[in-house]
Amino acid sequence: MRPSLTAKHHLTRTGLRCLPERLRNPNISDLLRGVLNRCSHPGAMAEGKSDMMQLLRWQAPRLLATAIVLALTLASAPGPNAAIAVAESASDIGISSSFVSPSGSHDDQLAHALRLRAEFGLSTDTATVEALESDPTASRGDLGIALSPVEAANIESRPNGTDLEALKSFGADHPRLWGGMYIDQSDGGIIDLAITAPSGVASAEVLAYVPVGIQYRVRTVTYSEASLNAVVVAVSAAMENLGKVGVDVYDVFTDIPNNRVVVDVAANPQLATDVLRADFGPSVAVAVGNAPYPTSCTSRDSCPAPWRGGLDITSVGNGYQQWCTSGYVGRKNSANFLITAGHCYGQGSLYGSFTNWYNGASCCPANKFVGNESSNSYYNHSKADAMAIAISSSAKSNYIYETSVDPSYTLTGAWGNNTVGDSVCDSVAHSNGVYCGTVISTGGSVQYDGRTFDDQTYASIDHALPGDSGGPIFSNHSLFGELTATNGANSWFSTQQDIQTELGVYPCLSLSC
């Protein structure tokens, strides 16, 4: 049984995944290894400032709606969050120039800024944001939106993964007590710590691991993260038998903010709930997923999940259709993404923004849905013209489509330091082939679409057609980057290392990723 997934239903929870690999290797040791790889450290979802952006994009409403207990905070200490709560007005900032977006139309950029601001708990006053976005001197920082000095300082002060190492170790050392943690960016970047004991009992112990100056809250939950992960493993291992009693499981994952295990099923949610809770306990919640599409990968246009590099991908925006090539699958914390070129996202209001991506030449059959644009680094002086499309964690792979004979060429390494003379190849959809050359120069600045992209690598891959954008650049099973541009003679690519820096997405170099 190979329960493939469509992604649509899962996008709402991608940021919460802690899903063991179980689609291809459904034995318990692999399952456990998958859990340990991605779930055992409690900070699996809290490793970067921008990482939580994805999580909160989908989870903020639910998190806020189900906000549980704030047993301990440092509320008495006025942190940066307090400062940001004082809304700044456009007139206070003293800017009145008309807003000209640096990366798209006024409406698109404003909407993007407002969306990110909501996710990060910043002011969403339209006039204020519009004024800031019009200010060429405004700081843009990691978020890529204009920030006031106070906001920029606030974002900079928020914790990241390295700040939380001690808490991760606490969780690892206290698996029965530890309910997990995440960064609640919508609430000023506060660390949400879940423990299974009454907070008063455990707080002193937990507090010793909280870095100085980090805001946090502690809530009491019923289940430890370890116990939830164990349920995930058990459900995954039982999928085949569950199918025999009418419970077709598509996906199962740990939901830290809601302290539960979510199981996606094909149908019959009541039956599934009864069976799963009887077998695995009350921590299981059931959702109805989408139909699988179990076909094989026969061409760049017809290649179902798991997603991979080298596929023809397409999207419609504002009535127009655009094609690009998928680059590779990556991971950020427990979420997975398909990387392609950032300019594939589009240009703004005239040409539209291309957010919903499908595999194939024609758009847009539901059973070929890949995922939605999640983030991109398509801005002036970005080091990577890249876009991350959120995909189901069950649809990840470390494959590149090379030919119909070898549609699953594996990536097992990622090359970080391109050197002149390196041999590199691409695998591209419109040209429908693999084309190779050598690195001619590194660290170049390339201009197109009114933007300059820095630290680009120039290679003598002399065949690039429209629609090849985003294709993987690789050699000998190592990933170098993704194709972005051409001058008709040779090609440019963004390095995978810069894509990591810009988007926080690391290439999948194994199936379990």
Place this chain on the structure above:
Amino acid sequence: MRTPFPAQSGDKILPLSTQAPATPPPSGVTVACPVADYGSITMLFDGTDVTFVQGSTQTDVPLIWPRGFSLVQRSGVAMLLAPDGSVVLQSGQSRDDIGSSGFDVCLVGETFYAPSE
């Protein structure tokens, strides 16, 4: 500066949207063309106006052609000419290798048309 190919005797010059003069890039910056794809583009001519239609969506695409491109009516047929006089498209024809992102065309097949002063 790239200029249109000289019209032949009998050609009627038709209006064509072309790119504005470009400012040279800063020193050390190279100009390139992103390789996203519009898919199949068909050039239609109703005797007066030329439109470029995306085959998959049947949507008029307001493409902006590189400087030096021109549009002429020759023997009743509309022809899109590259600066070297080669015919890029003529009315009723399609091609699926026109690329860039946005509406600014910078790649036709494997030929790159850099922004021009």
